[in-house]
Amino acid sequence: MKVRQIIYAAKFEGSPKESDFKIVDEDLGDQLKENEFFYEAIYISCDPYVRLLSDSYIVGKTTIPGYQLAKVLESKNPKFPSDSILVMNVGWRTGGKSDGSDVWYDRTDIPKNVPMSAGVGIFAMTGLTAYYGVNYVLKPKAGDTILVSGSAGAVGTVVGQLAKGMGCRVIGSCGSMEKIKFVKSVGFDDAFNYKTESVAEGLKRLAPKGVDLYFDNVGGSFSSAVLESMNKGGRVACCGAVSSYNSKVPAQAPVIQGTMALNSLSLQGFNIFDDIPAYADEIYVALKQWAGEGKLKQHEYLTSGFESLPSTFIGMLRGKNFGKTIVNM
Amino acid sequence: MKVRQIIYAAKFEGSPKESDFKIVDEDLGDQLKENEFFYEAIYISCDPYVRLLSDSYIVGKTTIPGYQLAKVLESKNPKFPSDSILVMNVGWRTGGKSDGSDVWYDRTDIPKNVPMSAGVGIFAMTGLTAYYGVNYVLKPKAGDTILVSGSAGAVGTVVGQLAKGMGCRVIGSCGSMEKIKFVKSVGFDDAFNYKTESVAEGLKRLAPKGVDLYFDNVGGSFSSAVLESMNKGGRVACCGAVSSYNSKVPAQAPVIQGTMALNSLSLQGFNIFDDIPAYADEIYVALKQWAGEGKLKQHEYLTSGFESLPSTFIGMLRGKNFGKTIVNM
Numbered sequence: 011m012k013v014r015q016i017i018y019a020a021k022f023e024g025s026p027k028e029s030d031f032k033i034v035d036e037d038l039g040d041q042l043k044e045n046e047f048f049y050e051a052i053y054i055s056c057d058p059y060v061r062l063l064s065d066s067y068i069v070g071k072t073t074i075p076g077y078q079l080a081k082v083l084e085s086k087n088p089k090f091p092s093d094s095i096l097v098m099n100v101g102w103r104t105g106g107k108s109d110g111s112d113v114w115y116d117r118t119d120i121p122k123n124v125p126m127s128a129g130v131g132i133f134a135m136t137g138l139t140a141y142y143g144v145n146y147v148l149k150p151k152a153g154d155t156i157l158v159s160g161s162a163g164a165v166g167t168v169v170g171q172l173a174k175g176m177g178c179r180v181i182g183s184c185g186s187m188e189k190i191k192f193v194k195s196v197g198f199d200d201a202f203n204y205k206t207e208s209v210a211e212g213l214k215r216l217a218p219k220g221v222d223l224y225f226d227n228v229g230g231s232f233s234s235a236v237l238e239s240m241n242k243g244g245r246v247a248c249c250g251a252v253s254s255y256n257s258k259v260p261a262q263a264p265v266i267q268g269t270m271a272l273n274s275l276s277l278q279g280f281n282i283f284d285d286i287p288a289y290a291d292e293i294y295v296a297l298k299q300w301a302g303e304g305k306l307k308q309h310e311y312l313t314s315g316f317e318s319l320p321s322t323f324i325g326m327l328r329g330k331n332f333g334k335t336i337v338n339m
Numbered sequence: 340m341k342v343r344q345i346i347y348a349a350k351f352e353g354s355p356k357e358s359d360f361k362i363v364d365e366d367l368g369d370q371l372k373e374n375e376f377f378y379e380a381i382y383i384s385c386d387p388y389v390r391l392l393s394d395s396y397i398v399g400k401t402t403i404p405g406y407q408l409a410k411v412l413e414s415k416n417p418k419f420p421s422d423s424i425l426v427m428n429v430g431w432r433t434g435g436k437s438d439g440s441d442v443w444y445d446r447t448d449i450p451k452n453v454p455m456s457a458g459v460g461i462f463a464m465t466g467l468t469a470y471y472g473v474n475y476v477l478k479p480k481a482g483d484t485i486l487v488s489g490s491a492g493a494v495g496t497v498v499g500q501l502a503k504g505m506g507c508r509v510i511g512s513c514g515s516m517e518k519i520k521f522v523k524s525v526g527f528d529d530a531f532n533y534k535t536e537s538v539a540e541g542l543k544r545l546a547p548k549g550v551d552l553y554f555d556n557v558g559g560s561f562s563s564a565v566l567e568s569m570n571k572g573g574r575v576a577c578c579g580a581v582s583s584y585n586s587k588v589p590a591q592a593p594v595i596q597g598t599m600a601l602n603s604l605s606l607q608g609f610n611i612f613d614d615i616p617a618y619a620d621e622i623y624v625a626l627k628q629w630a631g632e633g634k635l636k637q638h639e640y641l642t643s644g645f646e647s648l649p650s651t652f653i654g655m656l657r658g659k660n661f662g663k664t665i666v667n668m
Contacts, residue, residue: 062597229596242613248599262591267558268391270577270608277606279599284571 015103031320047085050105055130056335073101079129140168143247152177160227162189164334209235234264246277309333344432347396360649376414379434384459385664402430408458469497472576481506489556491518493663538564563593575606638662
């Protein structure tokens with residue numbers, strides 16, 4: 011089987027460039043040992059954490075990390091027979107050979123009334139992250155006001171729908187008028203444009219009773235300002251800091267500890283690798299139910315063709331995407 | 340009764356100056372209504388939060404806030420008869436008239452084998468804050484490594500003793516060799532001088548297995564660096580940000596959200612006004628037991644005379660104190 015992968019060709023300095031990536035061909039032969047199988051990518055997920063983790067990559071060697079929805083072609087692994095639909099943590103590659111150890115989740119049972127790309131969206135890391143942050147960290151009750159930063163992004167659009175379904179007042183922040191329109195269509199009560207309105211003003215206008223819960227996708231100065239507007243005892247779910255991923259020097263932001271202490275705020279960081287696996291099965295069951303009842307939809311920004319991955323990724327870091335960024339093979 | 344108080348005479352800009360304070364005489368007469376009593380200050384506590392809260396003060400009006408150990412002189416309040424020993428939240432004043440509403444805690448039962456100044460130290464806000472942060476937020480288990488910033492300060496010296504008594508490896512940070520010696524004499528396993536050694540180097544040397552728990556008294560850039568050295572799932576108790584209290588502009592520090600997410604760290608802010616009152620009685624019982632067993636001692640930096648309060652306070656913000664800063668009347 012012949013496949014292509016995309017490797018880390020040059021060190022990211024600030025914003026990644028297309029020349030930091032390189033497509034490499036690979037011939038895997040056509041022999042399978044016991045427990046091995048060949049698979050082919052259907053959808054590849056494009057995620058901000060690719061930027062965050064880059065210090066650990068080896069130039070000229072590391073396959074850009076990422077997960078994909080893949081179909082099993084030929085198999086000597088009884089757990090994953092042909093036509094299995096799997097979420098695989100194998101990086102940016104068109105296909106490959108596996109012994110099953112890099113399978114994250116079996117999604118062969120993905121509901122038929124949902125687009126299959128949900129296998130890398132609401133039914134994979136994106137949905138799991140949103141659900142975990144909302145239900146295991148923030149634990150909203152009806153009537154709470156929740157702010158979602160990066161609300162037009164992959165995780166943000168799912169968080170908004172979940173929180174709305176739980177009876178919260180859901181406020182988003184995003185970077186353009188078009189995105190405000192978009193997140194309202196997704197189900198947010200309202201949103202403000204952080205490029206044209208300060209956090210304090212936006213929240214005063216849209217959350218006059220203050221913010222109880224904050225699902226933070228961006229971090230940095232934006233989040234320092236949010237904390238100032240939070241009600242006493244407020245809780246923050248921190249799933250990333252995309253605002254600082256592109257910084258050449260460590261990004262700086264106003265100190266938060268004074269506000270955290272004065273207002274008894276709590277901040278819980280979490281990530282898909284360490285925190286979610288133990289709950290992934292029960293979360294998937296819940297997500298299927300939400301989707302089955304029509305209360306949770308996948309909103310995606312789909313591009314086409316393996317070779318478009320670098321430009322799609324770069325565009326996503328610049329905020330080009332509406333919803334989950336996925337590349338269709 | 341004639342008393343003196345110290346008022347906020349000019350707006351703090353950066354580090355407070357002696358001219359920002361003014362002593363004012365007050366004549367309270369000699370009549371008491373039902374439920375009122377006269378009291379006299381014995382010890383006045385000197386606390387960093389006085390700087391933090393200054394935005395809420397009115398120049399020329401506000402008595403500098405603070406609590407004191409006071410003795411009831413004459414009383415028409417059956418709950419607080421003459422000779423009662425009370426922790427009173429009445430600001431910097433030599434005495435006053437009260438209807439009991441500004442009594443924080445009755446400490447008439449303070450153990451005889453402990454210096455009475457413990458009434459504004461280990462048995463008041465300082466001890467309550469330390470105990471709450473350790474036992475209700477960090478919840479250490481034996482063998483955990485805990486870092487205490489501001490370890491030579493009032494709260495830090497109590498935290499160190501409590502954590503040591505619970506079987507932790509206890510590391511401190513402080514600003515001089517003399518303070519390192521001091522905190523080791525208090526019971527810390529070791530400490531590093533943040534002025535001569537980076538956080539990363541200090542922790543690599545003293546906490547080679549990483550930091551599990553962090554009791555944060557300082558915040559800011561120091562704490563951003565600590566988070567980078569914490570073990571996955573680490574917990575932070577955040578009781579202030581003294582490092583940024585003196586800033587004329589909002590202090591900046593490296594963004595922490597990326598690290599919080601990657602290492603699943605949690606940060607809980609808390610303060611003596613909102614979080615501790617509900618637990619104050621049970622914590623006092625515990626603190627008396629610790630002190631009674633000789634496992635908890637008050638370490639204090641005592642100055643003398645009401646009029647020395649401003650200079651003592653200014654010195655404390657500059658790190659002059661070893662342990663709890665108290666002014667003896």
